[in-house]
Amino acid sequence: MRILFAFFATLFLFGAAPAWADDPPAKPPVAATKEARLDQLFADLKRERNERAAERIAGRIWGEWFQSGSASIDLMMQWSQKAMDDQKFDVALDFLDQVVILQPKYAEGWNRRATVHYMMKNFGKSMSDIDQTLQLEPRHFGALSGLAQIMAATGHKQSALEAWQKVLAIYPMMRSAQDQVATLSEELAGEGI
Template structure:
């Protein structure tokens, strides 16, 4: 059940879906050089707290309604900013999930009908365990737009399903570089770190996810459990 919950946050959700998170329990080695996946390959050390690009300066000629001058991707980002502000202030988990679902809908808007089609076909292939076909479809989408965070996020999920934690973490890094507030990618990273025995780092990433999505119950539960474990280790 925890494995399924974890995947729902990594896989972009359909419209009106409500994301959740969890953990896939596993035991990994803990080498000095970094994480390793089940195949023994080292995983990259990642920075989940990369700063987003600086916002463009306001247009002094914009008048009383700056939104009038926002088109395409800029307008989408403005709408996402407003939704994230609402998410951070959500009074309870029910409202938080609704806002998170609206954010996921925005993330699923690539701005390209072709990319949307490719990724929808990729999700269908993943549901049918056609992983090679899904990888090809996602690859085509990334060729068309390498700056689309949700394509990287979907490929991270696919690598995870195939058991390649190294590549999954690398694609999570791409996702967070493009969208540092991606709570699905953050909880996915935290779950892999926790499975690798890096409890303190996993706790830091869960805390970051909770800054973005304070009412995410599964992340709160994992963070609380990890906090106790980390405190016990320092005694």
């Protein structure tokens, strides 16, 4: 018995392990990075030909975009959304100004602020925030849609058409983008006659 105890004590003290312990424990699978998840979702979105399935993929992309990685930022985003829902746009802007200051690489903060500026008809400020959003996430079909809407609202139909076409290159099954491309194409063709 003493020999067995001495053997285990030696193993413990000197770090030797029995032969059956040579195999390292199985590591749990590493979760893909946010960027890798987004890359896969965008690839899936581009290939998907079922409108409902594409909407679900787009929803998952929005879910990834909304994750700031900061509880404080997430809370301010929630407060800004509540203020927007209550049409308290100045309050929403106060929160969103803090979001983009505190986390300037968070594309969704810029996009949300662009949306508030758009709702207030501050198109120049909205376009500036859309530009920042697209610098951080060039595939942001929401920001591109906002850009297209501003271009259409300001009478720049060709630019609106081009923005909608960019949306469709990313999200081919977006029904509103398909409709806008068809409408604007017809209008521009009619103007050319």
